[in-house]
Amino acid sequence: MTTTYAVLSECLEKRFGDVHALRGLDLAVAEGTVCGVLGRNGAGKTTAVRVLTTLTAPDGGSARIAGHDVVREAGAVRAAIGVTGQSASVDGELSGRQNLRLFARLLKYRGEVARTRADELLERFELTDAADRPARTYSGGMRRRLDLAASLLARPQVLFLDEPTTGLDPHSRNQIWAAVRELAGRGTTVLLTTQYLEEADQLADDIVLVDSGRAAHSGSPAELKARIGSYAEVVVAHASALGPAAAVLDQLTGTEPVLDHERRTVGAVTTDPSLTLPRIVRELDAAGAAVIDASLRPPTLDEVFLRLTGRGTPIKETAA
Structure with missing residues (x-):
């Protein structure tokens, strides 16, 4: 059976001055799976996400997301993905509902469709009761859930989560985990970077250990454990x-x-x-x-x- 990869990179290179952030990074994430990318601070995880989501151009190598080249077909890549970064992108002065409706309109959803889609996601992420409060009054976990909801407005084929639960309490972390499991169950491909190894153990079908900008080891959690x-x-x-x-x-x-x-x-x-x-x-x-x-x-x-x-x-x- 031929495997179709939603994320595929070969020999990705990226430098920032004297810092060699990516040193030939190879990734292969099958469609409909969760891939956990693990590594210490400075290992190259966030740089990899920025390259794969077209925010930073690679200095060498190639990458394709949902079949599209991240350099030559950047627009098609952006249309196929959702991204939740390390810091929330929502506007603190707007309510949760206003934030989602604004993002929906930017994605060219029409008025009624934008309102309906926003309300669906508020309910899905248990934010309905706080929907009309300014986002600045939300807890850290609520803001992360709102940010994740915003990244799902367009129903992306591939979702990039860059350390989505950093700094969250256990309850909020479990809510994010539940959302990721639901997405994966519906066929969304998820690439998750994290420093919490328990998180990858809980969520990932496959794991890539990144060290000094390279994929040092990869396999399922059980396979990696069996190696030692x-x-x-x-x-x-x-x-x-x-x-x-x-x-x-x-x-x-x-x-x-x-x-x-x-x-x-x-x-x-x-x-x-x-x-x-x-x-x-x-x-x-x-x-x-x-x-x-x-x-x-x-x-x-x-x-x-x-x-x-x-x-x-x-x-x-x-x-x-």
Whole structure:
């Protein structure tokens, strides 16, 4: 079966003076899927979005959105996409309803059609009760939902979300996640850049890890996690047991353990599918390392990113 790509870039290059923001970035996002583009600050995520949405011309390489070249067919690309950037684009002095009607008229919707479309989106994003209040009175989450609604007025084939939930509280973030899932379910292709790896794990069909302007690794969340194996972690009863526990995990996994003296934990990555939790516990007991908790779990995407991009040892999973 032939795959049709809604977003396809090859060897994208972009410089800003001495800063080489994109260094041959390749992306391939299938129609009707959610692609999470992950990377640290400065990795090139936002520059990639600006190039793909025709806001910045590339210095090299090529890109096509919904079959249209971003340089030669910029107008057709803009007609096919919606964009929600890192900061809200709505007018704070206008009400939510006025903002959406204004954007609808700019998209050449006629009066009644513009009003109907605006009202549909206000209801869809749970903004009807606040529709006639100035947008400046909205919470951060409400403004982001209004911004997302504005980007959907034209029913885009491809939606670009550039760190859409940065700074939002968990409730507002969950509302944005629900909206993205609904869009994907209706066939919209979504390219999502984010620093929240949990967000990509929740939403993305495929993930691209961007490092220094390149696509360092790609695959589904499950595929990327499988590349680095599992994570064994034990909590010892006393600080004196950290050394013996680390020696056990070192021997069993063949990787250097990570010690957290404050939490009294020792953790290590293992790619051995035969290693089991009971075996780990038996070996710890034989070594005289008193343990109060032990786990063998899949890695988090944080750990995947750190190991696959060579940015250090795995980090510990923290409570949400």
